[in-house]
Amino acid sequence: MTASLLADIAQRPGDTVLLTHADGHTTSLEGMFAAAANMARRLGELGVGPGDRLLVQAENSDQLLTFYVACALARIAACPLDPALPPARVAGLRTTIAPKMLIDAATLTTLAAPAADPMAALPGPDDAAEWMIIFSSGTTGEPKGIVHTQGSLMASAKSFAALSELGPESVIYHHFPMFYMAGIFNMFLCPLVAGARIVLGQKFSQMQMLSFWEEPRRHGVNHLTLTPTMALSLCQLYRRDDKLLDHLAQYQTIISTSSTLHPSVAERFHQTFAVPLRTCYGVTEIGGSITVQSWAEGLAFESCGAFSPETSIRAGSDANHPGEILVKTPFMMKGYLTRSGLSQPFDADGYFSTGDLGYVEDGRLFVTGRENDLVKKGGEFISLGLIENLALSLSQVAEVSVVAVPDDYWGNKIVLFYVPAAGVGMDEMENAAKDLFGANLRKIEIPDKLIAVPWFPKTSIGKTIKRDLVSRYTL
Known part of the structure; x- marks a missing residue:
C-alpha cells in the first residue's frame, strides 16, 4: 500500500x-x-x-x-x-x-x-x-x-x-x-x-x-x-x-x-x-x-x-x-x-x-x-472429527471432545469426553451412544472409552484444552 x-x-x-x-x-x-x-x-x-x-x-x-x-x-x-x-x-x-x-x-x-x-x-x-x-x-x-x-x-x-x-x-x-x-x-x-x-x-x-x-x-x-x-x-x-x-x-x-x-x-x-x-x-x-x-x-x-x-x-x-x-x-x-x-x-x-x-x-x-485429526489405530486411519461431529448430534450431551491416547497394542485408543446434558445419567448416554455409533461407525472407529466430566477446561474464548482433559482424566 x-x-x-x-x-x-x-x-x-x-x-x-x-x-x-x-x-x-x-x-x-x-x-x-x-x-x-x-x-x-x-x-x-x-x-x-x-x-x-x-x-x-x-x-x-x-x-x-x-x-x-x-x-x-x-x-x-x-x-x-x-x-x-x-x-x-x-x-x-x-x-x-x-x-x-x-x-x-x-x-x-x-x-x-x-x-x-x-x-x-x-x-x-x-x-x-x-x-x-x-x-x-x-x-x-x-x-x-x-x-x-x-x-x-x-x-x-x-x-x-x-x-x-x-x-x-x-x-x-x-x-x-x-x-x-x-x-x-x-x-x-x-x-x-x-x-x-x-x-x-x-x-x-x-x-x-x-x-x-x-x-x-x-x-x-x-x-x-x-x-x-x-x-x-x-x-x-x-x-x-x-x-x-x-x-x-x-x-x-x-x-x-x-x-x-x-x-x-x-x-x-x-x-x-x-x-x-x-x-x-x-x-x-x-x-x-x-x-x-x-x-x-x-x-x-x-x-x-x-x-x-x-x-x-x-x-x-x-x-x-x-x-x-x-x-x-x-x-x-x-x-x-x-x-x-x-x-x-x-x-x-x-x-x-x-x-x-x-x-x-x-x-x-x-x-x-486437520493433519493431527487423523490418527492410526490398529494400522487404520481414524478421523476424530468425524466421531466428534456424530457425537454432538446426541441430545444427551452438552459438550463433546474426542481425543486419541497412546496404546501399546492398538497404537492409539479413542477416548470420548462428554459433559452430560441436564438430567442425563451415564447409562442413558452410553446406551444412546452405543446405538448411534453402531449404526454410523465402523467397529474400529467406535470410541474405546466414554468419560463423563463435569466441565471442560477451556481457553478464554471457549476452545477446549484437550491436553488438560487427557492429563486430568486418563492417567
Whole structure:
C-alpha cells in the first residue's frame, strides 16, 4: 500500500459514531483518534518510542482498543496476553518479548488522562511497523508469538470486511476477549475499516449467557461473531422467544470463527434460531479470516466459502483427494517471535502450512480435517472429527471432545469426553451412544472409552484444552 489505511481512516468525518457503550453513550471516530494520540504522546513522555514492545494484560475496555490505535500512531508493538495467564507463564513470555514496560488497567487509566503536550510530534502510522504480537491459544502446546505489521493487519481487515459485506450500516457486537485475534481483528479492525459501529458488550461467559441477547437487541446489533462452543451453548439455553427470532431475522450475518464448526452444530443453530451460522476460515498467521460462507452456503453446511482474489490457496483436487492446505496472502505475518529473533515458517514459494486438510472447488475452500485429526489405530486411519461431529448430534450431551491416547497394542485408543446434558445419567448416554455409533461407525472407529466430566477446561474464548482433559482424566 502506498499510504497507510489507518491514516486514511483518521481523515473520515470525525462525528461518525464508532463505539456504543452498554449505557448508551457513544464515542466518535474523532474522539477515539484524539484519545489515542494523547496516549501515544504519554508513552513518549515515559520513554517509549518506535520499535519498542509493550506487554499488555488488561480486561476489555474502550481504553484498551484506544491503546491499540495509540501504538500504531507511535509505531510501537503491542503484545496482548490473557490477564488470567499464570505469572509463571507470563514470566517465560516476557523473556521472549523483552517488553519496554507492562501495560495493565491502572496504566491504561494513567495514559488516558488528557495531560500530554498536544504539540508533541508523533511518528504516525507506518505500514511496515510491527504493531501486534498475538500469541496463539496454546491448546495443544506452547503459544507462539505471531508478529503482524500495521500494513498486514489493516490490509487483511479491509479484505475480510469486503468478504463479509460489512459497511456503514453494520452494527457489530463485541463480546470476545480483546487480547485474542478475533477480538482485535474481527470485532475491531474490520468494522473500523468498514465504517461500521461497534457495540461494546460484556465478555462472553457462563454467568451472562442467559442474558446474552439483551444488549444486541437494545442496540440494534445486526452482525455477530460466535465460536462453535458459544453457538451450541446459546442453543441449549434457548426458550421460545418470538421477539428474539424477529430480531435475529434482521441480521446481516452471524459468523462462526476460531475452531471447526461441525455440521451438526450449524444445523442445530439454524433449527433453533431460524438463521444460518456462517463459518469462515483463517488462522492468525495468514492475517486472520480469509473466507466466509454466503447465506445459502451457510444452510448447506459444506464449504468454508469464497476467498478474495489476492489470496492463493494450494490444497487437494477434490473431495476424494484432499490435501494439505497451504495459503499465501499479501497480509501474512512477519514471522514467529523467538528469543533469537524472527522465525519465518514459509516454504520456498512463500506459502504457509496451516495444518489443515481440504480442497478448492469453484473458488471455494472445503476443509475436511486437520493433519493431527487423523490418527492410526490398529494400522487404520481414524478421523476424530468425524466421531466428534456424530457425537454432538446426541441430545444427551452438552459438550463433546474426542481425543486419541497412546496404546501399546492398538497404537492409539479413542477416548470420548462428554459433559452430560441436564438430567442425563451415564447409562442413558452410553446406551444412546452405543446405538448411534453402531449404526454410523465402523467397529474400529467406535470410541474405546466414554468419560463423563463435569466441565471442560477451556481457553478464554471457549476452545477446549484437550491436553488438560487427557492429563486430568486418563492417567
